[in-house]
Amino acid sequence: MISALSILLTWSEVYAGHATILLYHRFGDERYPTTSVSLEDFERQMMYLKENGYRVVSLRDLVRMLREGREIPPKTVAIAIDDGYKSTVKAYRILKRFNFPFTVFLYMEAVGRYPDFLTLEQIREMESSGLADFENHSYSHRAFGLMRDEKSFALDLRKSEERFKRIFGRRPSLYALPYGFYNRKILKVLKERGYEAIFTQDPGNVDLNTSPYRIPRQAIVGSWSRMENFKKKLVREPLPLKKLYPDYGFLKENPPKIVGAELEFPQRYEGCRIYVTEIGWRRAKRDGSLVYVDNLPKLKRKWNRVGVKCRNRETQIWAESFWMIIVR
Numbered sequence: 669m670i671s672a673l674s675i676l677l678t679w680s681e682v683y684a685g686h687a688t689i690l691l692y693h694r695f696g697d698e699r700y701p702t703t704s705v706s707l708e709d710f711e712r713q714m715m716y717l718k719e720n721g722y723r724v725v726s727l728r729d730l731v732r733m734l735r736e737g738r739e740i741p742p743k744t745v746a747i748a749i750d751d752g753y754k755s756t757v758k759a760y761r762i763l764k765r766f767n768f769p770f771t772v773f774l775y776m777e778a779v780g781r782y783p784d785f786l787t788l789e790q791i792r793e794m795e796s797s798g799l800a801d802f803e804n805h806s807y808s809h810r811a812f813g814l815m816r817d818e819k820s821f822a823l824d825l826r827k828s829e830e831r832f833k834r835i836f837g838r839r840p841s842l843y844a845l846p847y848g849f850y851n852r853k854i855l856k857v858l859k860e861r862g863y864e865a866i867f868t869q870d871p872g873n874v875d876l877n878t879s880p881y882r883i884p885r886q887a888i889v890g891s892w893s894r895m896e897n898f899k900k901k902l903v904r905e906p907l908p909l910k911k912l913y914p915d916y917g918f919l920k921e922n923p924p925k926i927v928g929a930e931l932e933f934p935q936r937y938e939g940c941r942i943y944v945t946e947i948g949w950r951r952a953k954r955d956g957s958l959v960y961v962d963n964l965p966k967l968k969r970k971w972n973r974v975g976v977k978c979r980n981r982e983t984q985i986w987a988e989s990f991w992m993i994i995v996r
Contacts, residue, residue: 686875686906687730687744689867691885695755705893707758713888713898714766717745722902726769727842728801731865734880745902747771748867748885750805750844752779752786760794773805773844773867776828780835788835804828804840813849814970814994816918821854825861843867849971851917851994855881870973870990875906877932882916884990905980905987908932912974913960916991922967928952928960929976929989937978937987945972952976970995 690713694704705713717724720743727746732738747763747770749756756772763770772786772794780788794800806812807828812821832840841864845854848869858866858881865880872884886901910930914920928942934957942952942961946969952959959976972995977988 685740685742686873687725687733687740687746688873688902688904689727689730689746689748689883689885690901691869691887691889692747692749692759693751693889694753695759697753697755702890704755704890705888707762709893709895709898710759711762712895714762714768716895716899717768718766724766724768726801727771727803730874731842731880731883734874734876734878734883735864737876740875748773748844751775751809752791752802752805754784754786754790756786757790757794760797760800763799764797767799769799769801771801771803771842773803773842774832775805775809776807776831777809791835802836802840803842803844804832805844806846807831809846811847811849812854813845813847813851813992816851816853816996818853818857822857825857829861841865845869848992850882850992868992870992871901871975872988872990873901873904873906875908877908878906882991903985905983905985907937907976907978907987907989909976909989910957912991913958914974914993916993918994918996919967922995923964924967924993926960926962927964927974928958930957931959931978932957936980936982938981940976940978943973943975943977943990945969945974967993967995 694700695710696707697704722743722745723741724745727748730746733740749772752772752774778785807824829839843858843863844867865883867883867885870884910932913926913928914924940952940959941949943949950961971992973990973992975990977986980987
């Protein structure tokens with residue numbers, strides 16, 4: 669018979685050693701239902717974090733934990749907002765009541781200029797609260813990660829940094845990829861420019877195995893902003909992987925021979941499944957630490973997100989890891 673204490677310990681271990689980055693875009697904006705969260709749901713989510721003992725830290729503090737290899741406390745959460753839409757002010761009023769820090773990644777061409785985006789006065793107000801940090805989300809918000817030539821990205825990056833410095837008097841140190849798209853070349857450009865961390869839109873939670881140059885975030889938008897899904901994202905475990913098949917970025921062959929990954933701790937997991945955007949989930953074959961699917965059709969989409977999820981034998985919680993591949 670399982671004791672109440674053992675259940676408590678197992679449940680505590682679910683949260684230990686990993687963090688969730690909640691990613692938002694718009695708030696209470698019915699014009700864009702797929703990228704918005706209702707204000708009622710957003711407030712309920714913040715209340716849930718407070719009432720259930722979550723530790724909301726700044727994104728910068730979380731990055732510091734990753735880079736320094738410091739243990740991530742149980743039930744750690746960071747909040748990110750992409751683009752800098754004017755509806756961010758509505759979220760700010762709620763976050764201020766809870767005293768939760770947050771980071772806004774700014775579309776630099778738009779803020780302070782376009783009607784649907786934050787004004788510089790609104791940015792200053794949030795910045796003065798001590799809760800808001802502002803970082804870089806490109807100048808022109810193009811799908812650079814799908815482009816083979818990184819020169820246009822490098823030019824855009826410098827342009828975004830110049831405007832960012834005019835507004836904030838400093839260079840940005842964190843970068844959120846437009847649309848979450850990436851390839852090896854643009855990640856290399858960002859690392860060479862000295863960015864401390866790069867953020868994708870791959871689903872997943874963060875632990876000390878996570879590279880600071882490809883950090884996943886849990887998108888809370890559209891149907892995924894409902895409380896049931898919000899709670900599921902908080903408890904998902906990161907899935908440590910040794911090798912990806914195929915690796916992220918541009919495909920060398922289409923279709924790939926296999927899609928899957930080598931597990932870092934194969935004995936820990938069971939019931940693995942593989943995901944490809946245009947195919948969906950499939951039950952994985954297994955060969956030692958390798959979990960995979962084969963005999964795939966030629967991929968037609970320009971990009972696909974690939975994922976591996978397995979059930980942790982001990983906690984019975986799903987662990988997952990995602991990356992993106994691009995057809996040349």
